[in-house]
Amino acid sequence: MMRDSILDNLSNLSVRLQELESGCVNMNELGLGSARLSLVNALEGFRSSRYRLGQKLSAYKAFFKASQGWMAAAKAIADRDRMRRANHSPSH
Numbered sequence: 662m663m664r665d666s667i668l669d670n671l672s673n674l675s676v677r678l679q680e681l682e683s684g685c686v687n688m689n690e691l692g693l694g695s696a697r698l699s700l701v702n703a704l705e706g707f708r709s710s711r712y713r714l715g716q717k718l719s720a721y722k723a724f725f726k727a728s729q730g731w732m733a734a735a736k737a738i739a740d741r742d743r744m745r746r747a748n749h750s751p752s753h
Contacts, residue, residue, distance in 0.1 A: 685730025
């Protein structure tokens with residue numbers, strides 16, 4: 662059940678990032694979807710490889726260079742991480 666909650670959070674994050682992308686980046690830019698998916702997958706396993714997560718964050722952030730949208734995307738990522746930690750607290 663906790664695994665389902667984590668997958669739901671990742672799925673929700675992917676959808677939220679896609680929404681943010683539509684107003685901030687060139688949606689036709691090659692590799693955007695792949696960078697998003699790689700980032701979301703790296704977030705799932707970040708405990709085993711923080712370096713890998715950093716690489717994926719950097720690659721995804723590059724798509725936002727021409728706009729001010731990175732802060733909104735970073736907030737969505739941070740919010741997802743806070744929810745994940747809340748789901749892993751001793752009371753759950």
